[in-house]
Amino acid sequence: MHPAPVEMGHKLGTYRSSFAGIGWTIYVGGVFVLAAPANLFGMGAQGKVSPFSERLTMAGICLVLGALLLLPAFMRMKQVVEVFERGLVWQRLLGTRTINAADVQNVKHVQHTGRNGSYEEVELALKDGSNYSINGIKQADQLVAYVRAWGRASAVPVGAPAYAAPAAGGWRPPGT
Amino acid sequence: MNYPLYVLVFPLAALGFMLFMRSRQKQQTAQFDQQYSNYRAGELGARLGLQLVKGDPTFNFMVTHANADVARGASDNKAVHIDIELSGQPFGVPLSLTYLNRQERETGFSTTTYKTWFDCRMAATAKQAFPPFEVTSRRTPMGAIVKQQTLPERPTGNPAVDAEFSVTTQEPALAQLLGEVLPEFVALGSAGVHLVGDGQRVSFIMNQTTAPIVASALYHAEVLSHGLSNLARRLGG
Numbered sequence: 557m558h559p560a561p562v563e564m565g566h567k568l569g570t571y572r573s574s575f576a577g578i579g580w581t582i583y584v585g586g587v588f589v590l591a592a593p594a595n596l597f598g599m600g601a602q603g604k605v606s607p608f609s610e611r612l613t614m615a616g617i618c619l620v621l622g623a624l625l626l627l628p629a630f631m632r633m634k635q636v637v638e639v640f641e642r643g644l645v646w647q648r649l650l651g652t653r654t655i656n657a658a659d660v661q662n663v664k665h666v667q668h669t670g671r672n673g674s675y676e677e678v679e680l681a682l683k684d685g686s687n688y689s690i691n692g693i694k695q696a697d698q699l700v701a702y703v704r705a706w707g708r709a710s711a712v713p714v715g716a717p718a719y720a721a722p723a724a725g726g727w728r729p730p731g732t
Numbered sequence: 733m734n735y736p737l738y739v740l741v742f743p744l745a746a747l748g749f750m751l752f753m754r755s756r757q758k759q760q761t762a763q764f765d766q767q768y769s770n771y772r773a774g775e776l777g778a779r780l781g782l783q784l785v786k787g788d789p790t791f792n793f794m795v796t797h798a799n800a801d802v803a804r805g806a807s808d809n810k811a812v813h814i815d816i817e818l819s820g821q822p823f824g825v826p827l828s829l830t831y832l833n834r835q836e837r838e839t840g841f842s843t844t845t846y847k848t849w850f851d852c853r854m855a856a857t858a859k860q861a862f863p864p865f866e867v868t869s870r871r872t873p874m875g876a877i878v879k880q881q882t883l884p885e886r887p888t889g890n891p892a893v894d895a896e897f898s899v900t901t902q903e904p905a906l907a908q909l910l911g912e913v914l915p916e917f918v919a920l921g922s923a924g925v926h927l928v929g930d931g932q933r934v935s936f937i938m939n940q941t942t943a944p945i946v947a948s949a950l951y952h953a954e955v956l957s958h959g960l961s962n963l964a965r966r967l968g969g
Binding site for chain 2: 565695697704706729730
């Protein structure tokens with residue numbers, strides 16, 4: 557279920573996914589997927605003498621393992637985040653999610669570093685208690701900065717000498 | 733048991749080389765700290781006409797790893813926590829330089845988590861509130877500067893400034909004023925410029941790993957302090 561659509565204002569940026577941290581998953585997944593027909597059609601000396609049922613089982617296992625590795629990688633690759641003045645639209649392989657700025661309670665920028673590569677994660681905590689992790693997005697720091705800017709815009713500190721605009725475009729420098 | 737001689741010699745040589753390199757690195761750090769002593773918090777404050785309000789006066793903004801805590805890094809039991817504040821009115825408007833760097837470490841079974849808080853800015857406070865704005869260099873050698881506000885870009889009326897900086901604000905008159913003031917900040921060159929006007933203060937934001945980097949920006953500390961004070965005066969009277 558998507559929340560009610562709101563006027564999100566001007567688009568601030570579009571953020572796409574990177575290969576960071578999923579290269580090895582795609583490689584191993586690809587090898588498994590290619591191993592499936594190789595097993596099925598009995599390629600290699602051992603394959604030619606194996607019974608068809610055994611080759612079919614092995615091909616099935618390879619295909620399932622390959623799909624299990626490739627699906628999360630493709631889900632990450634096929635994501636696009638469009639950030640607006642008052643919300644974001646997160647397009648993924650399995651659907652689109654709209655998150656309104658007013659619903660965001662907290663944002664965390666996590667940098668994962670490991671032997672299989674490094675990638676960045678943006679953790680969004682919403683006021684209804686749900687959490688979303690946007691993984692492997694390029695320029696994640698800018699995305700996080702915009703989400704934090706939403707929070708600053710909505711939270712005017714008590715007693716702060718805020719600027720009161722006379723009208724849009726009506727400001728003049730002092731003494732002019 | 734008879735072992736070949738190199739079984740003993742190689743590990744000892746490696747250990748000796750490691751100790752020598754560590755000692756050399758310490759010496760070099762101390763040498764750099766001395767060479768750039770005018771960037772220690774106390775001395776930088778004196779140069780800029782600011783008083784040290786909080787923190788270690790010997791902390792060197794240019795050679796941060798000269799600080800023992802930074803050099804050692806965070807451990808599970810002890811976080812790195814550097815908190816410096818300098819403030820004063822060298823040009824008639826309140827000016828401050830704040831530096832907060834906190835790093836905590838949690839070692840888990842298979843992962844190590846570092847939590848980092850970093851904020852470094854030189855800020856001038858205006859007498860009157862003004863509309864928010866943000867200025868970023870269009871190009872820096874370290875990549876794009878991360879914007880902190882969601883404001884529309886406006887021309888300043890000064891083509892040289894527009895070519896160098898992205899100026900975002902809701903107010904055309906403010907963009908025009910920035911077009912007159914920003915040429916002073918061109919002196920920062922490749923260090924990059926990131927100015928944020930939050931309605932009352934004008935801050936020059938500095939970062940640890942992305943432009944403008946603290947050391948590169950504070951190399952122009954005098955230009956910054958004058959430029960920010962001038963801008964705050966023009967904005968707030």
